[in-house]
Amino acid sequence: MRRVELAVVGAGPAGLSAAIEAARHGVEVVVFDENQRPGGQLFKQIHKFFGSKEHRARERGFRIGEDLLKEARELNVTVELETVVSGIYDGLELVVTKNDRVEHLRANAVVIATGASENMIPFPGWTLPGVIGAGAAQTMCNLHGVKPGKNILMVGSGNVGVVVGLQLIQAGCSLEAVIDASPRVGGYGVHAAKIARTGVPFHLRHTIKEVYGKDRVEGAVIVEVDEKWQPVPGSEKDLKVDTVCMAVGLSPMYQLSKIAGCETVEDPSRGGVVPICDEYGATTVPGIYVAGDVSGIEEASSAMIGGKIAGASAALKQGYLAQDVFEERYAAFRKSLEQLRQGQFGHGMKGKKITHTQEGIEVSESLLCRGFVDESEILRFPGIPSEEIRMRGLTPVIECTQNIPCDPCREACVKGCIRIGESITDLPSLSKEVQCTGCGMCVAACPGQAIFLLNQNYSDGEALVVLPYEFQPLPEAGDEGTACDRSGNPVGKAKVLKVQKAKTMDGTAVLSMIVPRELAMTARFFRPSGSEERRA
Amino acid sequence: MAESNRRKAPEGEYVPKADDDLLICRCEEVSQGDIRRALHQGLRTMNEIKRETRLGMGLCQGQTCTRIARAFIARELGVAPGEVGLPTPRTPARPVPMTVIARDGIMDEAAGEGI
Amino acid sequence: MAETNDVIIIGGGVIGCSIAYYLTKKGIKPLVIEKREIGTGGSSRNGGGVRQSARDPRELPLAMHGVKNLWPGLSEELGSDVEYCQGGNLRMGKTEAHIKFLTAMVESQKKLGLELEMVDGDRVKEILPYASDSIIGASWCPTDGHGNPMLTTLAFYKKALEKGAEFIVGESVEDVIIRKGKVAGVRTDGGTYDAPLVINAAGVGARDIARKVGLDIPMQPRLVEVIVTDQQPVLFDQMLGTAGSDFYGHQSKHGSFVFGGMTGWEDREFYDHRQVTKSNTAPATCRAILDYFPWMERTNVVRAWSGILAVVADGVPVMGPAEELPGFYFASCFCGHGYGISPAVGEQMAELVAEGRSTLPLDAFRFDRFLPKN
Ligand SMILES: Cc1cc2nc3c(=O)[nH]c(=O)nc-3n(C[C@H](O)[C@H](O)[C@H](O)COP(=O)(O)OP(=O)(O)OC[C@H]3O[C@@H](n4cnc5c(N)ncnc54)[C@H](O)[C@@H]3O)c2cc1C
Ligand SMILES: Cc1cc2nc3c(=O)[nH]c(=O)nc-3n(C[C@H](O)[C@H](O)[C@H](O)COP(=O)(O)OP(=O)(O)OC[C@H]3O[C@@H](n4cnc5c(N)ncnc54)[C@H](O)[C@@H]3O)c2cc1C
Ligand code: SF4
Numbered sequence A: 001m002r003r004v005e006l007a008v009v010g011a012g013p014a015g016l017s018a019a020i021e022a023a024r025h026g027v028e029v030v031v032f033d034e035n036q037r038p039g040g041q042l043f044k045q046i047h048k049f050f051g052s053k054e055h056r057a058r059e060r061g062f063r064i065g066e067d068l069l070k071e072a073r074e075l076n077v078t079v080e081l082e083t084v085v086s087g088i089y090d091g092l093e094l095v096v097t098k099n100d101r102v103e104h105l106r107a108n109a110v111v112i113a114t115g116a117s118e119n120m121i122p123f124p125g126w127t128l129p130g131v132i133g134a135g136a137a138q139t140m141c142n143l144h145g146v147k148p149g150k151n152i153l154m155v156g157s158g159n160v161g162v163v164v165g166l167q168l169i170q171a172g173c174s175l176e177a178v179i180d181a182s183p184r185v186g187g188y189g190v191h192a193a194k195i196a197r198t199g200v201p202f203h204l205r206h207t208i209k210e211v212y213g214k215d216r217v218e219g220a221v222i223v224e225v226d227e228k229w230q231p232v233p234g235s236e237k238d239l240k241v242d243t244v245c246m247a248v249g250l251s252p253m254y255q256l257s258k259i260a261g262c263e264t265v266e267d268p269s270r271g272g273v274v275p276i277c278d279e280y281g282a283t284t285v286p287g288i289y290v291a292g293d294v295s296g297i298e299e300a301s302s303a304m305i306g307g308k309i310a311g312a313s314a315a316l317k318q319g320y321l322a323q324d325v326f327e328e329r330y331a332a333f334r335k336s337l338e339q340l341r342q343g344q345f346g347h348g349m350k351g352k353k354i355t356h357t358q359e360g361i362e363v364s365e366s367l368l369c370r371g372f373v374d375e376s377e378i379l380r381f382p383g384i385p386s387e388e389i390r391m392r393g394l395t396p397v398i399e400c401t402q403n404i405p406c407d408p409c410r411e412a413c414v415k416g417c418i419r420i421g422e423s424i425t426d427l428p429s430l431s432k433e434v435q436c437t438g439c440g441m442c443v444a445a446c447p448g449q450a451i452f453l454l455n456q457n458y459s460d461g462e463a464l465v466v467l468p469y470e471f472q473p474l475p476e477a478g479d480e481g482t483a484c485d486r487s488g489n490p491v492g493k494a495k496v497l498k499v500q501k502a503k504t505m506d507g508t509a510v511l512s513m514i515v516p517r518e519l520a521m522t523a524r525f526f527r528p529s530g531s532e533e534r535r536a
Numbered sequence B: 001m002a003e004s005n006r007r008k009a010p011e012g013e014y015v016p017k018a019d020d021d022l023l024i025c026r027c028e029e030v031s032q033g034d035i036r037r038a039l040h041q042g043l044r045t046m047n048e049i050k051r052e053t054r055l056g057m058g059l060c061q062g063q064t065c066t067r068i069a070r071a072f073i074a075r076e077l078g079v080a081p082g083e084v085g086l087p088t089p090r091t092p093a094r095p096v097p098m099t100v101i102a103r104d105g106i107m108d109e110a111a112g113e114g115i
Numbered sequence C: 001m002a003e004t005n006d007v008i009i010i011g012g013g014v015i016g017c018s019i020a021y022y023l024t025k026k027g028i029k030p031l032v033i034e035k036r037e038i039g040t041g042g043s044s045r046n047g048g049g050v051r052q053s054a055r056d057p058r059e060l061p062l063a064m065h066g067v068k069n070l071w072p073g074l075s076e077e078l079g080s081d082v083e084y085c086q087g088g089n090l091r092m093g094k095t096e097a098h099i100k101f102l103t104a105m106v107e108s109q110k111k112l113g114l115e116l117e118m119v120d121g122d123r124v125k126e127i128l129p130y131a132s133d134s135i136i137g138a139s140w141c142p143t144d145g146h147g148n149p150m151l152t153t154l155a156f157y158k159k160a161l162e163k164g165a166e167f168i169v170g171e172s173v174e175d176v177i178i179r180k181g182k183v184a185g186v187r188t189d190g191g192t193y194d195a196p197l198v199i200n201a202a203g204v205g206a207r208d209i210a211r212k213v214g215l216d217i218p219m220q221p222r223l224v225e226v227i228v229t230d231q232q233p234v235l236f237d238q239m240l241g242t243a244g245s246d247f248y249g250h251q252s253k254h255g256s257f258v259f260g261g262m263t264g265w266e267d268r269e270f271y272d273h274r275q276v277t278k279s280n281t282a283p284a285t286c287r288a289i290l291d292y293f294p295w296m297e298r299t300n301v302v303r304a305w306s307g308i309l310a311v312v313a314d315g316v317p318v319m320g321p322a323e324e325l326p327g328f329y330f331a332s333c334f335c336g337h338g339y340g341i342s343p344a345v346g347e348q349m350a351e352l353v354a355e356g357r358s359t360l361p362l363d364a365f366r367f368d369r370f371l372p373k374n
């Protein structure tokens, strides 16, 4: 029987990182993935990622996947795609199926990085065609270029819901609403704000009561829930949608680990049933490690580090890595992981009510309840320059108000205009001496699309607002349209001054619009004239 | 003895509920009512209900419904999902045609032909 | 304070549940103690065969009694469909050696009063149009059949519960209590339960229980495997087997095919109480099946599982009282055929317990029948 030193199941960020780390120390590695493309969840992610440079922040998800694959192949890792690991047996024997062929092979160590599967919630009509998972919706619009539907309801306001929601809008669908049974938006505020400013309403404390339709979805009824999660009679709303997109969480795909004999535990903080493992990823079966979402739902960034830890452990076990070298590397991985797990979305924070940021600033209630920071709240955050500065000339306005592990904005500005404190989760602020050239790099780099440039004194009575723009067709200089506020409400006229596109901006256009001066701190979105208005 | 281990005769007839028709397992079309009826008759664990109703025995082998069903059963019984047990995942991790399993190359390898 | 019961049954498999049900019919309300879940042992994992053909002469009367008198009305009696289907049993052969083996089996079984015959390849095709041409003959027992083991076990359980039996599920019997020379109850990891009569129906756990009271039986666990396919149109209702014993099975009412198969190494496999599957078994099973039914090629296998047989030295169950220890009864060691005889075993054991004697003699199943060779 063929024998390999390390077999990795799953070519997502965790699996590929494990392979890269192990191969770097000389371990012979084979990676299997049932998908056609490498990258796991990443290959569907067309948005820019959070984190810092070492976590490949501001790169788009699919590109991170491609890069990881390239790196793995350069290290002579064999990556077998369209190959299902259908069983792991005693003696670390894997049975893999590719097309119509089965192979048995034995490994000295195995990393299981099978990721997660999407949750569903049942409600009358949930089996009707037109009710789809967010993952399926992404596959349709980001890979196959087809719209999952015309009018869509997004159920779930976590990162998946708000990210996929934006992608649906980008694909040309009309997102009618985002609902969530929780009283607060679950995802990053900056993600939510991206769709709120296009005019999508957030209905929190709402759940789906039923979906109706003859042969497919013709509408959905949503209903408010009280503190005990019980429906409030009479609060029903009927939404005319043809598609309901479910983004109600992910569950670790522990099944293969259990087939392999690993013991599991029920851990709600990690997303459900997960294989029991120690801090090195080692499971209860000697030689089997786990990493990534399968060991607890987190992020691609943490999955990559978890993968590296598992890969290094497998290398250590097989004598490819000296104990002291391993410990050094492990300490560095650990530190990086802890950084990521800080902040208000960090470990153990789920469901906790936050009232103040790390800096002691009162959080934006509007962001948590409606998906956007209200104009009345925005001034208290450190990324907002004073009126004096705004009147002096072009300045960044950073509307990033939550402690998330992210710092590309700091990296982006060669002029050093943007600062982030010691911790990666600190809020970005402006340096004392802002010397903004208006290059727009920070605007394009920010994965949260939360950075704007503003010159409140552009001309007599006019302000210049520069914003990130990722919709098609791209407006052109001279175009006229409507300026909208953070909730998508039209607030006045706007005229496009220019649209910057550059390779370094990686697909995010930077649009400069001229608006009446009194809208300087209000206008945050441009709607070309002719495009339909969502809200009166 | 933990009193929760004891099972006794069900009391009275099963009383249907308004949302009994709601499907929990779409592959095998198992509804909330099917599960409630099984619970009423004295079944208690996820596995017992699976064996009685075919819940999670379809093509997806419970990938979608296991989580929903455990939560529902736990809610009906007033316990935590962890207490109703977990079905055992088994090989093959995805359905595989018989002929593919049959031609696993082991016999060829033994005959020195390799694959 | 220990609670008092008339009868305690150790093990909530198909045997324990069946005995419990038939006891309630006799007005006795037993307490069944099951350490894991109802039907979690062999009882929910087996191939569902309800067969008389090829049974040991000692066991055949129980099998025939069940098929004649109990199985046909079981679903109705228990108020739940156990999917019993009397489609007959075809045991197929491909070589002259197979036919010779089957013919000898048929002859000896006919003598015992079982209705079965040898049929040639053409007749096999008449009975089962889906069989391949390579089958040259088979033994055919039209009164054999199959049922759904999961549903049968739960049906006995539900009805027993309804009729007043009680179940403790999630406690393991750790000892049998003896007071003044007689059985007085059991102790579990959760408590103590009194009863003057204890029935050991603990499946593969039965040997451990028996050893607690100094009785040993030559029984070994053996892991065997089953595969199941996705749903298919219902094609045939026979129970199938082969002369070479390389696979057996049937199509369930649901439409999936349920097949057991083996590598041939089962009796020497490493065993440490885990119900794992082996990487070689499903392929071997599929090769055997496709040899007989090439058209099943693209049928998807969705699951393989294993179950543990309680294999006893001479292949027939251990049943009845251990007179030397008043109150201790066996209903154990059903090897690979306890499901088919479970209604008959339950009924006869209940008679024995309630009336002191059973209609069918159970003497051949005594626990102390295993004597030295010389
Ligand atoms: C919509 C969305 C947006 C996200 N946005 C971000 C973000 O902005 N930033 C961020 O850091 N994270 C983000 N994430 C999360 C991130 O994508 C995941 O945390 C990460 O991909 C987990 O990596 P993984 O390697 O553990 O698993 P996955 O990426 O899920 O990879 C697992 C792989 O294993 C394969 N596999 C499973 N079972 C088998 C088997 N039996 N045989 C063979 N192959 C198998 C699968 O095909 C899959 O390719 C997002 C996720 C989603 C869904
Ligand atoms: C793969 C397979 C295929 C088979 N095919 C067929 C077939 O086609 N036809 C047929 O007739 N038979 C078949 N059999 C055999 C049949 O399944 C068994 O003979 C039958 O299920 C035995 O039932 P049981 O109740 O004695 O054992 P089990 O079902 O094993 O039940 C014993 C119960 O006792 C419990 N227990 C054990 N120890 C303790 C303790 N200390 N305290 C409390 N509880 C305890 C166990 O948890 C278990 O639930 C097959 C068996 C297998 C494994
Ligand atoms: S526009 Fe350019 S110079 Fe100005 S803050 Fe952004 S990156 Fe710095």
Ligand code: SF4
Binding pocket: A190, A398, A400, A406, A407, A408, A409, A410, A428, A445, A446, A447, A448, A449, A450, A451
């Ligand atoms: S402003 Fe900076 S920290 Fe905030 S999302 Fe943008 S890049 Fe990240």
